[in-house]
Amino acid sequence: MTRHAGPGEPAAYTLRVAGHLDPHWAPALGGLALTHDDDGATSLSGVVADQAELHGLLARIRDLGVTLLSVAIVDQT
Template identity: 50%
Template sequence: MSETQGSTESRHDGFYEIRMKGHLDARWAYWFEGMSLTRARDGTTVLYGPVTDQAALHGMLRKIRDLGLPLVSVIQKKKGTNP
């Protein structure tokens, strides 16, 4: 791989917007540490925030699967660009 351990990059892989069909109750927010949870008017729930690495992203996607909510989209965002 081309990455080095002493990289000066930030400690996370990027910011992600993860949209799922259905409204996720606010009590589930703790399950997605560091992510904001927004229930959109279109009937979707949007998780937004920093993701440490690909393993953490896949862990979040497993949690969404376990909740039974269909995944609509996963978009990597530039830091600071809110959904």
């Protein structure tokens, strides 16, 4: 059975945005690992402390003016 983290628990996420972000944005995006995908998108991966931090990351992505393609919690089993 898969168990997902609750709202106050750390969880691993992968967020995808349109375009290739420059790696210098990683610290501003919670230190998530940035990977340039072959389809022209950027994947941001790593552990997010809680839902508040996730919402902060989403706000920073919005403020960058890039298109958010997806947000997925990654099963850590």
